[in-house]
Amino acid sequence: MKKLAVRNLRLCTKDCLCLYVCPTGATDTENSVIDPAKCVGCGVCAEACPSGAISLIPLEMPPQQPKTEEIKGLLRAFARRRTEEEAAARRIGRASEKEGLRKLMAAAAMSTRLVTEDVLREAGFMLPQCPEVREILEKLADEPPAPDFPEETLWRLLGKLPMPGGSGEKKEISYRCGVCGLVFPLTEGETPECPVCGAKGDKLLPLENA
Template sequence: MRTQHAVRNIRLCTKDCLCLYVCPVGASDTENGQIDWEKCTGCGACAVSCPSGAISMMPDVLPAQQKKTEAVIHSLTALADSKMKEEAAALKTAADTSDQNEKKLAAALARSNRIMAEDLIREAGYMLPQSANAHELLVSMLDDPAGDFPVKTAEELIEMLKVNEQ
């Protein structure tokens, strides 16, 4: 029984296409850059052979979200909020200054704060696809979708992603 499957990061793929030659079931498709989930047996040959490191093996069943106390979640959320404000301030600085060195520094600070905020939000339980928080967030977005919100995709995700919490 398969326990994992291959996924490709298109941004890392250098089109060396060794995955095509080593996949015993032809699950790798370079036309659309995807790996056919249904064909993939999870052997990992493509991931081992990929010279650009664009293919990773993902477990078929994701682990349960680690429990956090309310105090920890509150702290993580407060820190994430501050990082988002700092990112906005850095972006404004980058837009307002004419000095190229200041623009570069402000852009770097904005990027750094974005990464920290994403990590904090993930740790608070909102970025793991199998968490109840992520599921509830998607459902709430469907209740009041923004203009170009991908409703059909969100509905498919809600159907596909099974909540896994203990």
């Protein structure tokens, strides 16, 4: 499974070992975000990082946990009531001139929103890249709810989210470099070349995935 290294800036203690060990220079950026275009997902940086600030996340997520229609329906009904509470809290806060009540309603709106988000995630919308989410977004793109709806944002988002059954169908192959020993993954169809020493062709040995 192809992975990408990501850095948690709250944990990073700037030991910069990732700079030493990254075979492609992906960790060498000024904004501290590991460059996804260069990262080959070899994981060497995560192993070397003394503060545990780097982790590897898979590019392809597994299907979501199955949900029964009954649970989905109950959670969605509950979520609707909670969103009505949130809208009520916003309105009460806006309409009031009492500072305490305004603050309490702001906190109520925040709190209720977070609880609703949790409820909707468990109603079958956990992953942004799942087909269930895409279906909702595509429906909105077909029938925008109002003239001032930010359609362009929606289209750009749809362009970034993976198509179901798209590129993800390609197989992942790991290679061991016969020259420097690095093990690195490649997606089927890519021309193998060692990211460390540049070895190609029969110097690279495809590994059987366990």
